[in-house]
Amino acid sequence: MxxxxxxxxxxxxxxxxxxxxxxxxxxxxxxxxxxxxxxxxxxxxxxxxxxxxxxxxxxxxxxxxxxxxxxxxxxxxxxxxxxxxxxxxxxxxxxxxxxxxxxxTCDATTSAITMNKAYTKALVHGIHGLNTAKSIQLHQKDGHDTATIASALKFPLFIKPNNGGSSVGMSKVYNVAGLQEAIDRAFHEDPQILIEEFIKGREFSIGIARLNGKITVLPATEILTTKDFFDYEAKYTTGVTNEVTPADLPEEKNHQIAEIVTHVYLRLNCRGMVRVDFILLEDTQEFYFIEINTTPGQSANSLIPQQVRAMGMSVTDFYGQIIEGTK
Structure with missing residues (x-):
């Protein structure tokens, strides 16, 4: 043929x-x-x-x-x-x-919506078992006051471009003194930014794909970084981050996570492969949604290829099933 x-x-x-x-x-x-x-x-x-x-x-x-x-x-x-x-x-x-x-990939509508972190959080709100950090969305063309932001949210805060990827332009700040600089850095990448309260816990990433017509949840990866948070350097500098695949989680928790991310995939009308980043809150282990990535990295050591191999499947077969399932 x-x-x-x-x-x-x-x-x-x-x-x-x-x-x-x-x-x-x-x-x-x-x-x-x-x-x-x-x-x-x-x-x-x-x-x-x-x-x-x-x-x-x-x-x-x-x-x-x-x-x-x-x-x-x-x-x-x-x-x-x-x-x-x-x-x-x-x-x-x-x-x-x-x-x-x-x-x-996902279609044009889903791709556009999920690229916007604030819109995505609004859409997945209400999924059973899924929580999101308290946040404020800012537009560069509008005025903003750091004192008002500081009174509305609890430090530490993450400031990130609303439509960015790979954590470019992202900062973590501990008090109002560092807030304006972090806002300016994020606005350099995007005219919309998101300011979120810090959620303390274990950070994970998990792939979901439709294979042979069935939504398949891949094994989760735990992100362990020596940096203060998983920024661009942590993602792409050798030795800074340790990625554990499959993550050390009880079977019951894996099952709960799989149910939540499957609902996310369906609610956002996803296609092909996507990756959901999340945190399990310290002490309670509640699921906090961070973001969804609809064109996740595919270098040899990227998270999705790691998870595919951990599932016992070859990356060649995985890519073939993605093509056959979406053509």
Whole structure:
């Protein structure tokens, strides 16, 4: 049978560009070459380019095709691994919908909504067993007063871009003196920011995917970092963070977590693979939702590949089932 032509979309417009490139390399290495012919396309603000076989080829956005060695290549499927805009916020999804090309992620609406941390928290509110930290959303164009914020929320506080990823622009502050600097840092990344009360407990991340038509919850990973919190450096600097997969949790707690994140997946109308980050509160072990990632990292040591291997499944089979289940 003729292999499917897969457009592997990587890059993007944010500081997560290199993270995306590493994800794409691992995906390309693990897609079954007998079933899929992979063309990695780098997405930049001014160009979409395929580089391979000594050629650098611009994508024709009119029909989402490329011409390689004089032959027109049209794609059967797009595998999006662009972290941040335009691959995680619904923009690429909307374009691919117009082109009639199936893809691996959530649809344009869900991608756009889940990119916004405050909107996502509002939507998952009310799911049995799920809690969220008290928070305030700020818009850069509106005035804000640090004294008012400090009186409304309890320190320590997390200040983060509302639409960012990989913890870029995120800060933890312990008093009002550090609040303005942290707000300015977050606004540098995004015109909307979220200020949340700190939730003390164990931090985890868990993948969910629809495999063979069934929602499958992967083994959870516990995040143990020597940093004060799981920021960009902690995520991508060797030795700073220890990731334990599968996490050391009782079976009853694993079952409860699986039920909660399955409800999150369904309520947000997710497709393909997503990852939910959460905290189990110290003492009570209550589940506190942090965020959902609809284009989670896929480098060899990223959390989803770790969890797939811990489940006893090959990453090659996993990616194949994602493609077959969403095309």
């Amino acid at each position: 003729k292999p499917m032509n897969i457009a592997l979309l990587a890059g993007g417009f944010t500081g997560e560009y290199e993270v995306s490139i590493n994800s794409a390399k691992n995906i390309a290495q693990n897609l079954d070459a007998d079933k899929y012919k992979v063309y990695t396309i780098l997405i930049n603000r001014d160009s979409w380019v395929y580089e391979g076989g000594g050629e650098s080829v611009m994508v024709d956005k009119n029909d989402f095709s490329i011409t390689v060695a004089g032959e027109r290549v049209k794609f059967d499927f797009a595998f999006i691994t662009v972290h941040g805009t335009p691959g995680e916020d619904g923009k690429l999804q909307g374009y691919l919908d117009l082109m009639g090309i199936p893809y691996n």
